[in-house]
Amino acid sequence: LKQELQEMSEKMRSLQERKSVGANGIGYQGNKEQTPSDLLEFLHSQIDKAEVSIGAKLPSEYGVIPFESFTLMKVFQLEMGLTRHPEEKPVRKDKRDELVEVIEAGLEVINNPDEDDEQEDEDGPLGEKMVFNENDFIEGYYRTERDKGTQYELFFKKADLMEYRHVTLFRPFGPLMKVKSEMIDITRSIINIIVPLAERTEAFAQFMQNFRDVCIHQDKRIHLTVVYFGKEGLSKVKSILESVTSESNFHNYTLVSLNEEFNRGRGLNVGARAWDKGEVLMFFCDVDIYFSAEFLNSCRLNAEPGKKVFYPVVFSLYNPAIVYASQDVPPPVEQQLVHKKDSGFWRDFGFGMTCQYRSDFLTIGGFDMEVKGWGGEDVHLYRKYLHGDLIVIRTPVPGLFHLWHEKRCADELTPEQYRMCIQSKAMNEASHSHLGMLVFREEIETHLHKQAYRTNSEAVG
Template sequence: MLRRGLLTWVSRVGGVLVFLCCSLSLLYVMTCSPPQSDEPPLGHALPRRGSNHPSLGGTGPGIGTGAGGTGGGGGAPAQSGGSPGVQSYQVLLQEREEQHRHYISSLKKEIAQLKEALQERSQQLKGVQESLKRGSGGPAEGQEAGIAPQGGGPGETHGARSQQADIQEFLRSQLSKAEVTAGIRLPSEYAVVPFESFTLQRVYQLEMGLTRHPEEKPVRKDKREELGEVLETALLSLNTPSTQRGAAEKTQTSKVYAPSDFIEGIRRTERDKGTLYELTFRGESTHEFRRLVLFRPFGPLMKVKNDRVDTANVPINIIVPLSRRTDKFKQFMQNFREVCVRQDGRVHLTVVYFGNEQMSEVRSTLENMSREVHFKNYTLLQLDEEFSRGRGLDVGARAWKGGNVLLFFCDVDIYFTADFLNSCRLNTQPGRTYCRTICPDTRDKSPTVSLTPLCLHSSGKKVFYPVLFSQYNPTLIYGGAEHIPTVEQQLVIKKDTGFWRDFGFGMTCQYRSDFINIGGFDIDIKGWGGEDVHLYRKYLHSNLLVVRAPSRGLFHLWHEKHCADELPPDQYRMCMQSKAMNEASHGQLGMLFFRHEIEAHLRKQKQQHNTNPKKT
């Protein structure tokens, strides 16, 4: 009886244990199985020109339909070497392996930079030791053998003083060379370095910058702090005289100078010497003033970095949103064929087309170019919706499946050179983020299991926002349509042919990872303008370094601009301002405005000449 009850109890306990083990095993498999992913492994470097690498668009054109359609990849599907779970796990392992390689390469680069900095410091230390030897009249035996002196001896103190004296002498030489106490002979009025004037609240400037304001309250932090430091130094000098004569004058008056006593200041900067400040304060009486002259000398140049930049394996994915305008697209493709295919050879083209009208012409243009120059690194995406530049660029950037590629957001009316493509590569740097997720193998009996991603971030990220040169209306520049030269001959950077489009932020070079991490475009913005400014401000509010510089190889070709009545008031105003600035320079528009007066004057002169001919 006892034995039968014991066997029943043991069988029940065994059944419960078997059920618990099965449940735990099922839960473990569900938790640690690799995620299913349809994305192919991360691509590697782009091959040289003429190659047909699948990471640059595969083996031919492709057309993706719909908002999320992709095309142009065209590569053959991955061959199955096992179950889908095994394939996904292999893809995950390849991604982690590539992240490991990127992280190791970044560490090697940082180690090389540290070695270079250490070598530079060693050379500086050697120079200090040589100055110590010269100051003491000769080295000791221990120093001759390479043994550094222990402690802070008199020779070391003398060397530090000598180095400080050298710096002071250099700064005084900067002051003596600058145009402070006396003028210098200048060849013409164009060589004059003008002053800027400023008060407590405003700066009155000749170089107006992006704001176009002749006067403004300083917005940039460096300008505000510069003027604040100058005013603080001037007040300190007025209230605490350093000489006996100044102290005697200070005892005769009880005036304590405050910022409210500041009237006006002027400043100017000589780029190779320093900045001169002249500040005027109210004095003791109505007709008395105090004038202070300050000078901020520039120090010697310092080497910050000396890197070797290899751009041989840096492809660029040029993304162009398009709706109709097939004539402009054909002109764009002529420039693309010459610069990107024949000269550079490391470029992929992604065209995002909106609608169905003229779609066949765009496809035909791409296919003809592909046959003629054997170029297949392009993707054609089609979106059956209303045109939105931000939407098109966002879809084009996310459609790329070949790894972290360098993106160039471009428009169909842009002309660029091969030098610009190199500038695009040199002025961008991806944000280096190394992440890994640890999930143990089923054969691993280690008790420590971590399912949390481990991410290490490092600095050195850059995005490039070039300032392009915008062309004026060629009909106005060259005096009629019959006198307009070829496009290549029109690309001249002069004040009468165009202007730096510093208010435009649509053309930009940035890595896909930075674009995705920053949040991409605001796709709710429809039609013309606004989406590029929102993205630009996102980067300004981040820790990324925004490189903003004029580009001599990037041009905006003139085209007639239409501002739709359906645009919101702010977008319509921006469109009209851009339209006005695109036509001609200030002087040329003035000549057009007064054209009737000029013609009347010429007619009057001609009549007077006919009435009173010159005697021969």
């Protein structure tokens, strides 16, 4: 990728020196005026460059851009996203609107053909012109080349005819246009990291080790707010904080003690209101989270009061006892922080880690105190932002990890919360392949015994 970026930079420099504009294939056009003919020529060149009419020579199977297929009712997809369904009704409005527009455009092409279209006019049973409608749509395929556009292959058929009508459409991407260019100064931007906690003192000690390395020694623009529930373990938490204070001369923290049952939403509400110095950027964080200094800057860059809230997708690590089963002991935590499919997964159904300004959080009403126990309060807050006017930035980030820990689903949870908790527990344990190896462990051991027996027999013979 680095080499390709360098090559692209050289090409862009060369193109700028030649002062080429418009339809000669340059992607970025700034906000310069373009004639309709220049733009039309550019869009047609996008079709010519895409793999629509002629196949492209690819180095391997990994270079193939697969299609996704759809009918009037379902989309069949390889990249399943948050729903994790290989087939689904289009949930996102943009996808629904896209497919509706495409089918309507296909019908327009069939019912009002151009002279160069390869189709013969057919009459209906009473001699009238045959008109196709959405019920005649059989199936379609689409794929997107990120730098060129989206290709659509549509198939229509009348119930009483043998022939199919095939329409190919292409939505070319236009040239890049500048929306804005700005300087962002984050040098004085303090982040108030708010951690709700109950017991889990060993996990908190590990959290503070990462906090010391990243926040105190590197970033140096952090305030820590710990909201502790209950009495058991409170003295240990105080001791850990005092130890960090004496070792690192760090005093920018607040410990709030609540003698009540743990409630994450309640803890974050209290932590947000405990800050009395005006506006501040908050990072809602759990004790099992490991973050980097780079993530803290991403937090600052992607949240803006009154405009944007940041909901990063965390990379959740699997059970190290399974991932590193072939080793005597798992490696140190720092060496487990890798983005591989057998080491973890993007927790795209988790909305607990978020960066948002205090004013936005208070304006929207904070967490719902009626939600008890595990999970639901995060989604409720997330949806409140989705229903509002602020931009929600949702993206995976490389510097944010959820460390594995054994999960217990309490009996007091509602059936829906309990189902969510068990689903999360299953997802957390190991990858598909590692779980499969556990299922077939006896079969594998039997095979190894047979192999060893055969080898010994041949040696004796």
